[in-house]
Amino acid sequence: MIRIRGLKKRLGTQQVLDGVDLDIAAGETVVVMGRSGTGKSVLLKHIIGLMTPDAGSIEVEGQEIVGMPERELDAVRRRFGMLFQGAALFDSLTVGENVGVGLREHQRLDDAEVRLRVAQRLEWVGLAGVEAMKPASLSGGMRKRVGLARAIAMDPQYILYDEPTTGLDPIMADAIDQLIRSLQERLGVTSVVVTHDMTSAYKVADRMAMLHDGKVVFTGTPDETRTTTNPMVRQFVAGSSTGPIRPL
Amino acid sequence: MEDFLPVRGVRYVRARALDWVAEVGRVTLLLRDVARFLTPGLRSFDRVVQQMSAIGVGSLWLVLVVSLFTGAVAAVQAAYQFTSVVPMRYLGSVILRSVIIELGPVLTALVIGGRVGASIAAELGTMKVTEQIDALRAMAIHPVRYLVVPRVVAAVVMLPIITIFADAIAIFGGYVVAITSIGVTPHTYTQSLKDFFLLKDLWSGLIKAFFFGGIIGTMGCYYGFATEGGAEGVGIATTRAVVASCVLVLISDYVLAHVLFRFVFAE
Numbered sequence: 132m133i134r135i136r137g138l139k140k141r142l143g144t145q146q147v148l149d150g151v152d153l154d155i156a157a158g159e160t161v162v163v164m165g166r167s168g169t170g171k172s173v174l175l176k177h178i179i180g181l182m183t184p185d186a187g188s189i190e191v192e193g194q195e196i197v198g199m200p201e202r203e204l205d206a207v208r209r210r211f212g213m214l215f216q217g218a219a220l221f222d223s224l225t226v227g228e229n230v231g232v233g234l235r236e237h238q239r240l241d242d243a244e245v246r247l248r249v250a251q252r253l254e255w256v257g258l259a260g261v262e263a264m265k266p267a268s269l270s271g272g273m274r275k276r277v278g279l280a281r282a283i284a285m286d287p288q289y290i291l292y293d294e295p296t297t298g299l300d301p302i303m304a305d306a307i308d309q310l311i312r313s314l315q316e317r318l319g320v321t322s323v324v325v326t327h328d329m330t331s332a333y334k335v336a337d338r339m340a341m342l343h344d345g346k347v348v349f350t351g352t353p354d355e356t357r358t359t360t361n362p363m364v365r366q367f368v369a370g371s372s373t374g375p376i377r378p379l
Numbered sequence: 380m381e382d383f384l385p386v387r388g389v390r391y392v393r394a395r396a397l398d399w400v401a402e403v404g405r406v407t408l409l410l411r412d413v414a415r416f417l418t419p420g421l422r423s424f425d426r427v428v429q430q431m432s433a434i435g436v437g438s439l440w441l442v443l444v445v446s447l448f449t450g451a452v453a454a455v456q457a458a459y460q461f462t463s464v465v466p467m468r469y470l471g472s473v474i475l476r477s478v479i480i481e482l483g484p485v486l487t488a489l490v491i492g493g494r495v496g497a498s499i500a501a502e503l504g505t506m507k508v509t510e511q512i513d514a515l516r517a518m519a520i521h522p523v524r525y526l527v528v529p530r531v532v533a534a535v536v537m538l539p540i541i542t543i544f545a546d547a548i549a550i551f552g553g554y555v556v557a558i559t560s561i562g563v564t565p566h567t568y569t570q571s572l573k574d575f576f577l578l579k580d581l582w583s584g585l586i587k588a589f590f591f592g593g594i595i596g597t598m599g600c601y602y603g604f605a606t607e608g609g610a611e612g613v614g615i616a617t618t619r620a621v622v623a624s625c626v627l628v629l630i631s632d633y634v635l636a637h638v639l640f641r642f643v644f645a646e
Contacts, residue, residue, distance in 0.1 A: 179517050205519035219514035223502075233518045236525075285518075 132157050133178060133289070133321070138187035139345075140173060147173050148184070149345030160315055160322040162332040164367065165342035166376070171325040172216065174342065175291045178323065179211050180204045191289075209237060212282030213291040218274040220266035226253070226277050227262030233285045252280040255317075256310060272303035276310070283314060290314065292324040296331040308334040329368055341367060343376065409601050412523040413531055420528025430533035434495045435541055445490050446545040449482050450474060450552025458561045467563050471571030474553035476580055483546040484584045485632055488538065488591035492624035496599040499530055500620035503603025504613040512604070522604070531596035538592030539585040546584065579644040587635050591628050598624045 138151040147170035155161045165171050176182040178189060180196055189196050191207055199207070220229050230249045234240055240248070246262075253259055256276040266274060275295060282290055295311065296304035308331050315322060326332050332339060332353075339356045341349040341364050349356075349364045356364060366374030413420075421427060457473045503526060506512050515522050550572065557563040602620035606612045 176513070181513050181516055201521075205521075208517060208519040211517065213514070213517045215510045215514055215517075217509055219510040221506075221511055221514070222509075232520070236518070236520050 132190075132192055133323075134188075134190040135174075135178070136188045138174070138177060138189065139185045140170070140177065140182065141185055142173070146345055148177075148187075151187070151342070151345065151347055153340055153347050153350070155321060155323055157321050158315075158319055159337040160311070160324060160335050162324045162326060162336035162339045163342055164325075164327060164329070164332055164339060166367070167327060169342050170345060171327075171342055172293050175213070175293055175323065175325055179208055179213055179291060209285065210287055211289045211291060212285065212287035214275065214278045214282045214293060214295055216293040216297065218266075218278035220269075220274055220277055220281070222266045224266075225262060226258075226264045226266065226269070229266065229277060230262075230280045230284050232281070237285065248284060249280075252284050253277070255283070255314075256280045257306070272299050272307075275299065275307060279307075279310060279314075283318070286318065288320060290320050290322045292322065292326075294326055294328075295324060296326065296328045301330075304328065304331055305334070307331075311335045329370070405605075406597065406601050409523070409527070409604070410597065412521075413527055413597070416521060416524035416528050417532075420524045421532065423529075426525075426529040427532055430529045431537050433498075434491070434530075434533050435537035438491050438494055438541060439544070441490055441494060442487055442541055442545050443548055445486055446483070446548035447552040449486055449545075450478060450549030450554075451556045453477055453482065453549070454553040454556035454561065458557070467557075467561065468567045468571055469575075470557050470561065470563055471553070471568040472575030474557075475550060475572050475575060476577075478549040478553070479546045479584045480580050481584075481632075481636075483549055484538075484542045484587040484591060485628065487542050487545045488588065488595065488628045489625055491534075491538065491541065492591075492595045492598075492628055493621050495534065496595045496620045496624040497617045499596065499599025500603040500606075500617045501613055503600060504606035504616040507604060507606045508609055508612060527596075527600045527604075530600055531593060534592040534596030534599075535589055536592070538595070539588040542584060542588040546581075583636075583639045583644060586639065587632060590631055590635060594627045594631060595624045598627065 133153075133155040135151055135153040138148050139146070140148040151174060153161075153163075163171050163174060173182060177184055178191075180199070184197060187197065191210075194207065196204060196207055220226075221232065224232065227246070227249050230252055231245045234245045234248060249262060250259065253261060256279050258273060258276050258280065261269075261273070261277075266277065269277065279295075292311065295307050299307065311322065311324065312335055314320060322335075324332070324335055333356075336353050338350060338352055340347050341361075343363055349359065349361050351359060356368065359365065362375050366376050372378040453474045454470065457470055457477075458467065461467060461470065503512070506526075512522050512526075515525055554565070554568055557568050558565055599620045602616040602623065606616040
């Protein structure tokens with residue numbers, strides 16, 4: 132359970148988050164949609180404590196993480212896995228080392244156990260046997276899947292996805308969506324997916340929230356999103372440049 | 380009033396001075412973190428060894444060439460200045476002392492500052508702009524422990540070691556020139572080295588190298604972490620790391636010379 136209240140963040144001259152309220156219940160997948168530059172990624176980075184808000188509160192299972200000391204925050208972070216937009220693989224390490232880095236740093240597992248776990252996670256994302264490759268030689272879709280394998284290596288309770296399907300071909304995008312769904316079913320994780328890809332959003336969401344002008348302007352199930360009368364959501368879902376949201 | 384030039388000038392100087400103070404503060408905080416994560420950072424010794432190899436072994440050829448010619452030039456210059464004033468039998472001692480006290484540590488630090496400071500800043504800067512540093516933090520791995528401690532420790536350990544190597548090569552370079560073109564006999568040169576060698580000179584050079592290593596490692600990491608905004612930002616960070624390393628090496632060289640020869644090793 133993640134509870135966000137009145138979250139505000141100014142970056143430079145821009146008020147990126149201007150009082151975000153959002154609840155994410157245990158075991159559900161919430162899609163946060165919104166235009167590029169509306170602070171979706173910034174919101175994710177706040178949830179995992181990579182950014183500190185100017186005001187507001189974020190509770191993870193009742194624990195306030197805003198203003199929490201780094202050491203305690205690290206304990207919270209270990210319950211999270213995050214898939215970054217560009218996958219953020221460590222390019223000095225091999226794929227296998229990337230997936231195993233958290234295991235080696237945090238858990239007292241011997242080498243064989245780490246290898247086994249890495250191989251299993253890579254298999255889950257459909258990339259068995261690529262341990263020895265370097266991230267630089269992977270395609271965009273493969274990088275994302277390795278990033279996902281790394282995010283789930285430590286059996287997280289929460290997974291944060293930053294634009295998981297952006298820049299992928301439609302077939303690979305669907306494969307990633309399937310993975311997100313299957314991970315939720317397999318691990319029972321709570322997920323927050325940030326995206327502006329509506330096809331993907333409908334496939335993975337239990338609930339959808341729309342972020343606009345630094346606020347959550349709508350939340351609802353995918354069905355409610357389809358049938359809502361909220362003009363901003365209708366415009367966004369339809370992908371229209373005319374409506375209450377100005378395109379430029 | 381707004382455009383009154385002196386006012387703008389004062390405002391600019393004040394802003395830059397504040398920036399500078401803030402920068403010193405941030406470097407201090409980084410050093411505090413390095414101290415805090417020193418023991419846990421050293422526990423993964425593989426990464427330290429890897430950095431030692433990148434910083435030390437990787438720089439050997441460059442240092443070899445630079446030192447060889449430094450020694451050779453020192454011999455030529457000293458011989459020129461000695462002409463009809465100082466007997467050439469002192470040539471070895473002058474090369475020896477100028478190399479181990481000053482030229483060896485400083486030139487090594489400047490060369491390594493360029494090579495290693497730049498590569499550290501570029502690597503960490505790229506990691507910063509591609510969210511790899513965020514990814515580490517998201518996995519509850521402190522970037523200072525994982526990335527900075529191995530680099531700073533490796534630089535601090537390797538700089539004195541490379542300096543010893545550089546000293547030896549430079550003295551050899553001087554030897555070759557002294558014998559082949561100045562007409563000093565091998566025996567005279569080596570005797571001069573033996574007669575004037577002081578252990579404290581060597582120590583002073585190595586102590587300097589130790590600090591220079593710390594400066595190079597810290598500046599590379601600091602500017603790498605401070606990188607903002609893509610490839611251009613990485614370029615800027617790299618330049619800044621090299622400039623800051625070199626300037627601080629020269630400034631601290633003066634300060635250390637003062638402290639070492641006026642107080643620590645004073646007769």
